Structure formats: structure tokens, C-alpha cells
Amino acid sequence: MTSTTQTVSGERLEELQQMAGEHLFMHAAQTNDWRGSLKIFEKGEGVWVEDIEGNRLIDAMGGLWYKAAGYGRREIADAMYQQLMGIESPPAGSSTVSQIELAAKVAELYPDHGARVFFVSGGSEAVETAVKMAKKHQQLNGKAGAFKVISRRYSYHGGTAMAVSLGRSPAADPAGPEMPGAIHVTNWNSYRMPFDGDPVDVAVKCANEFETVIVHNGPSTVAAMIAEPVSAAAGIHIPPAEYWQRLREIADKYGVVLIADEVITGFGRTGEYFAPSNWGVQPDITAVAKALTSGYAPLGAAIATKRIADSFVGGAEQTFRHLITFGGHPVAAAAALANLKIFEKEDLVGNSRRMGDYLFDQLQRLYDHQIVGDVRGGLGLLAAVELVQDRQNKTAFPASAGLAKRLPKMLYDRKIVSFRAGDVISLCPPLSITADEIDFIVNALDDALTQLESDLGVS
Ligand SMILES: Cc1ncc(COP(=O)(O)O)c(C=O)c1O
Known part of the structure; x- marks a missing residue:
């Protein structure tokens, strides 16, 4: 990072702090905790960032x-600029080369290469989309009454109303009753294990709670089960391979859609493009966001395996009626393509x-x-x-x-x-x-x- 940044101090810094203190709503933060001392950044390169005070x-x-x-990738900025200079967003009901190429690239990297990708604007929307897709998939495949979704306590699936119902993390305020059909089971914790015993046995026992709940509620009422492969919100506890392998077995046994929330782990964070690949597991739907563009633009996606996606190809009844205006914005798609090129090159x-x-x-x-x-x-x-x-x-x-x-x-x-x-x-x-x-x-x-x-x- 070259040090050409104009540092900001004195009156201008005070003015910025005052404007922020009066008008900026910081996410999930108490205004009194940061008012007057907000950190402000305008520059970054690689792993380094520079605040406006230098x-x-x-x-x-x-x-x-x-x-x-990392920060400051010129080639991502150039790709976004090129997209803007062509068409920034297409007429309704059409697409762009960047969206099409990105869908194909994601399917190429995903273990199921027949996958179909529903683009959204971020992680919460990716989770909402994945859950809705799972419910409708069940309705189209003989489980019309399946609306329940099983998730884990202390996980985080986003800030929107349904995602908060699934998450049960203290990080997100429910501000009202939960989504009907949200059921929670014990989360995996490698440090303070929820039961006594050998870690693999305990992890399998945690996974088995999904089965208990499915049986108790009746498998015909349960649409999906969702979990983060490694939950950052719960404190980054890496499960033994048997945990996700057991989740897969349970989902198959009862015809429940297995959703991996890979908003944090997706695209390389765990040393594989997709975390369940570490354990030889293929979920049915994967929610991704964050690293897909490395934060150069807001973008998320629900990636459906071919089996799930094919449910939605047919007549009018099969249509997945779900719309996010800026989902897969072409400029964000161009950023993601350039980002994934860097992934491969480096x-x-x-x-x-x-x-x-x-x-x-x-x-x-x-x-x-x-x-x-x-x-x-x-x-x-x-x-x-x-x-x-x-x-x-x-x-x-x-x-x-x-x-x-x-x-x-x-x-x-x-x-x-x-x-x-x-x-x-x-x-x-x-x-x-x-x-x-x-x-x-x-x-x-x-x-x-x-x-x-x-x-x-x-x-
Ligand atoms: C696992 C997980 N799912 C979903 C989300 C929600 O993503 P977003 O904040 O982009 O809506 C997050 C955000 O941190 C997350 O960590």
C-alpha cells in the first residue's frame, strides 16, 4: 500500500465523527459505544488497511x-468498471454475460457440477432463498405439509426475520415472535461439549438430535435442516467428519432437504471451496455470499444441486416464484468472476x-x-x-x-x-x-x- 493517503485530523475528523454520531446507524452496535471514536477507513492493500488518521x-x-x-485488487475494480461501461443492469426478464458466466463458474467449482445458482444480494437473502426453495421443493414432491425447519441454537443465519428465527444467536435481535415451524437443536461445541464422552460420539449424538426432532414432529412436516459447517457465531468449533456425515444420512433417511449455510465458509475459508467437501458430504442447497466477491460488491447465492433445481423446471406450477430485484447484480457478478480468477491464479x-x-x-x-x-x-x-x-x-x-x-x-x-x-x-x-x-x-x-x-x- 503506497502511503499517498491524505490523513484526516483536526476539524475535518471532528466533523466526520459528529456527522456519524448524529446520523449513522452502525449495524448491531450501540451508538454510545462508538460515538466520537468511530474507526474510519479509506484504503487497503492485501491484508493491510489504513485508517484516515494514517x-x-x-x-x-x-x-x-x-x-x-484481500484489499486493493485492481483487476476486480477494472472488471466492475467494464461492466458498468457496457450495461450496468439488464431489462427485466433478461440476463448478462457476467451473470451467466458466474453461474457456470460456480457450478464448475461446486461438487455437483449440474448445480443451478439463484443469485441474491447477500447472506441473509441466500438463507431465505435456500429455505423457501427447500419448502417449495417439498411441496412439489409430495410433502405439501412440510414447513418446519430445524437449525441449531447459537448459530447465525442472518439478520432478516426468518433467518433470525433460525439463528437464535445473541448477535441478532428477533424483535418479535419466531417464524412458525422453527425448531432448534443442540449446537456442536468442541470446547464445552454438550454431553460427556468421546468427541466423535458426542458430535454424532448432537447430530442425532435432528433425527429425534424429525421423528417427534413427523417427517412429513419437516422441510429442511440447516447448519453452518463451522459456526463462526458459535465460536468456531470444527466438528469431526462424522457430524456432517450423520446430518447427510438423517436428511436422506427422512427426505429432508439439507442446507449448508456457507456464507462464511464458502469459497475457500476451510481449505476447500466448499466446507462439507472436507468430510465428503454434498448438501442439497448451499447458501453463500461474502467471499464470493471478497466484499468488492454485495452478492450472495443459493446453490441448488441438480436434483433440487430440476423440481423447478416444468410447467407454471413448478416455477420458483421468488424475486430479489438486485439479486446477482451484473456489476457484482463481474466482481465475483474477477475475484474467482484470482482464487485460481494464486x-x-x-x-x-x-x-x-x-x-x-x-x-x-x-x-x-x-x-x-x-x-x-x-x-x-x-x-x-x-x-x-x-x-x-x-x-x-x-x-x-x-x-x-x-x-x-x-x-x-x-x-x-x-x-x-x-x-x-x-x-x-x-x-x-x-x-x-x-x-x-x-x-x-x-x-x-x-x-x-x-x-x-x-x-
Ligand atoms: C453463517 C452466516 N449466514 C448468514 C449471514 C448473513 O449474511 P448477510 O449479513 O450478508 O446478510 C451471515 C453473516 O455474517 C453468516 O455469518
């Missing part, structure tokens, strides 16, 4: 889990695997800190460090320790952006990251934890 930092969270190809998925292993390895030394209870990772570039008051008993820090406020600031002072650091420090850097840059992150974490222990009086 501070240069590594973005260890890859934006909000999406910056796969083997970003392979780098995710290699650097993910390196990151996980380096993070092990943080166990030298007594307050580190668990280090999770080893499946691509998604990792977490969980802090505890008492390692022996895995006791969490009380809210009064204020980790969620203290840690992001301590890390910022050490040139790391991670607004998601608290009890759990999540790491989701760009897939283009190098070993040196990983060292920079781990050293900063090490240093911040030393200071935190000292501040907390932990010897």
Missing part, C-alpha cells in the same frame, strides 16, 4: 469474514489450507498465557482463541472484565483490526496472507495477552 494495520477479521482475496484455496495450518501451529504458543483456555483451528484460515478466567474449569470471565471492549482497543494499538475480539478472539484473515503476516498477528496477540494478564492481575 494508522496502518492488518485486518485479522477480513472485513466481516469476507475479504478472501491458488488461494491451497493457501488457505497451508497458511491455516501454519496459523493454528503458531497460535499454540499462546497457551503459555494462563488465560488462554482453548485454541481452535486447523481447517483453513478460520481460527479462534478462547480466554477463560480459570483454565481448569473453563470458567468464562465475568462481563465486568469488559473483554469485548478492552481487547479490540489493545489489538488496535498493536496494529491489528479485530472488532470481534472478546472472550473469543476470532481470526479470519484474507486467504492471500503470508507466513510473515501471520507472525505479525500472533506476536501482537501474544503481546496483548501479556498486557491483559497484567491488567487483570493474573500472574
Whole structure:
């Protein structure tokens, strides 16, 4: 990143802070927590970003889990510009070359190459679309009364009303009653396992809760089951292979559509283009967004296997009546195509695997800190460090320790952006990251934890 940025200070900075404080609604944030001290960025390159005051930092969270190809990719900007100079969006009922080529590219990368891709604008819409598609698929295939959807507690599937019903994450406000038919089961947690026993047995037992609920409700009433392959919201707990394999068996046994919410894990994050490939599993529908464009434009998709998609090819009755005006916007599609070209040219998925292993390895030394209870990772570039008051008993820090406020600031002072650091420090850097840059992150974490222990009086 060349340092041509005009830094902003004094009156202009104050003016921006004042305008933001009065008029900007920050997502899922309390205004009083950031008013007057909002971080503002206008520049980035690779894993590095620069705020308008001239501070240069590594973005260890890859934006909000999406910056796969890194910042400042000129070729993505050029592709978007070219699309804009041709046609920015086509007349209703038609398409563009960028949309068609992207659908074909996604199907080529997806394990089921006969897949059909329904483009939307982001992750919540991808989940809404996947669930609606699953319900209508069931209606068209003899399960007219199937409307229930099983998901896991503490997961996150988006901010829209139905997605919030599925998620049950404290990160999203339901602001009212849940969607009828939303049923929740135990989530997988590798650190505080929900049952005693061998991890594989416990994971299978968690998966079996889906079966219990299907049988209890009657299989004819259940349309779909949905889960994130690795739930970032729940704290990045990687399940054993048997978990997703069991979900697949249960879905097949009862004719329930298996939806993978790969809004975070899709496109390389776990060292495969699609996470269930790590375990030899093919879901029926996959919801994706974020890394599809690496955040250069808003875009998401529900990817349907050929079996599901073929339900919607026939007469008027079979039509999937579902419309999102800007779903698959051609400029976003052009960005995604250019982004995926970078993936292939630079083997970003392979780098995710290699650097993910390196990151996980380096993070092990943080166990030298007594307050580190668990280090999770080893499946691509998604990792977490969980802090505890008492390692022996895995006791969490009380809210009064204020980790969620203290840690992001301590890390910022050490040139790391991670607004998601608290009890759990999540790491989701760009897939283009190098070993040196990983060292920079781990050293900063090490240093911040030393200071935190000292501040907390932990010897
Ligand atoms: C697993 C998962 N699903 C769905 C969503 C919703 O995506 P969006 O915020 O793009 O609507 C998110 C967002 O973080 C997510 O992590």
C-alpha cells in the first residue's frame, strides 16, 4: 500500500465523527459505544488497511469474514468498471454475460457440477432463498405439509426475520415472535461439549438430535435442516467428519432437504471451496455470499444441486416464484468472476489450507498465557482463541472484565483490526496472507495477552 493517503485530523475528523454520531446507524452496535471514536477507513492493500488518521494495520477479521482475496485488487475494480461501461443492469426478464458466466463458474467449482445458482444480494437473502426453495421443493414432491425447519441454537443465519428465527444467536435481535415451524437443536461445541464422552460420539449424538426432532414432529412436516459447517457465531468449533456425515444420512433417511449455510465458509475459508467437501458430504442447497466477491460488491447465492433445481423446471406450477430485484447484480457478478480468477491464479484455496495450518501451529504458543483456555483451528484460515478466567474449569470471565471492549482497543494499538475480539478472539484473515503476516498477528496477540494478564492481575 503506497502511503499517498491524505490523513484526516483536526476539524475535518471532528466533523466526520459528529456527522456519524448524529446520523449513522452502525449495524448491531450501540451508538454510545462508538460515538466520537468511530474507526474510519479509506484504503487497503492485501491484508493491510489504513485508517484516515494514517494508522496502518492488518485486518485479522477480513472485513466481516469476507475479504478472501484481500484489499486493493485492481483487476476486480477494472472488471466492475467494464461492466458498468457496457450495461450496468439488464431489462427485466433478461440476463448478462457476467451473470451467466458466474453461474457456470460456480457450478464448475461446486461438487455437483449440474448445480443451478439463484443469485441474491447477500447472506441473509441466500438463507431465505435456500429455505423457501427447500419448502417449495417439498411441496412439489409430495410433502405439501412440510414447513418446519430445524437449525441449531447459537448459530447465525442472518439478520432478516426468518433467518433470525433460525439463528437464535445473541448477535441478532428477533424483535418479535419466531417464524412458525422453527425448531432448534443442540449446537456442536468442541470446547464445552454438550454431553460427556468421546468427541466423535458426542458430535454424532448432537447430530442425532435432528433425527429425534424429525421423528417427534413427523417427517412429513419437516422441510429442511440447516447448519453452518463451522459456526463462526458459535465460536468456531470444527466438528469431526462424522457430524456432517450423520446430518447427510438423517436428511436422506427422512427426505429432508439439507442446507449448508456457507456464507462464511464458502469459497475457500476451510481449505476447500466448499466446507462439507472436507468430510465428503454434498448438501442439497448451499447458501453463500461474502467471499464470493471478497466484499468488492454485495452478492450472495443459493446453490441448488441438480436434483433440487430440476423440481423447478416444468410447467407454471413448478416455477420458483421468488424475486430479489438486485439479486446477482451484473456489476457484482463481474466482481465475483474477477475475484474467482484470482482464487485460481494464486491458488488461494491451497493457501488457505497451508497458511491455516501454519496459523493454528503458531497460535499454540499462546497457551503459555494462563488465560488462554482453548485454541481452535486447523481447517483453513478460520481460527479462534478462547480466554477463560480459570483454565481448569473453563470458567468464562465475568462481563465486568469488559473483554469485548478492552481487547479490540489493545489489538488496535498493536496494529491489528479485530472488532470481534472478546472472550473469543476470532481470526479470519484474507486467504492471500503470508507466513510473515501471520507472525505479525500472533506476536501482537501474544503481546496483548501479556498486557491483559497484567491488567487483570493474573500472574
Ligand atoms: C453463517 C452466516 N449466514 C448468514 C449471514 C448473513 O449474511 P448477510 O449479513 O450478508 O446478510 C451471515 C453473516 O455474517 C453468516 O455469518
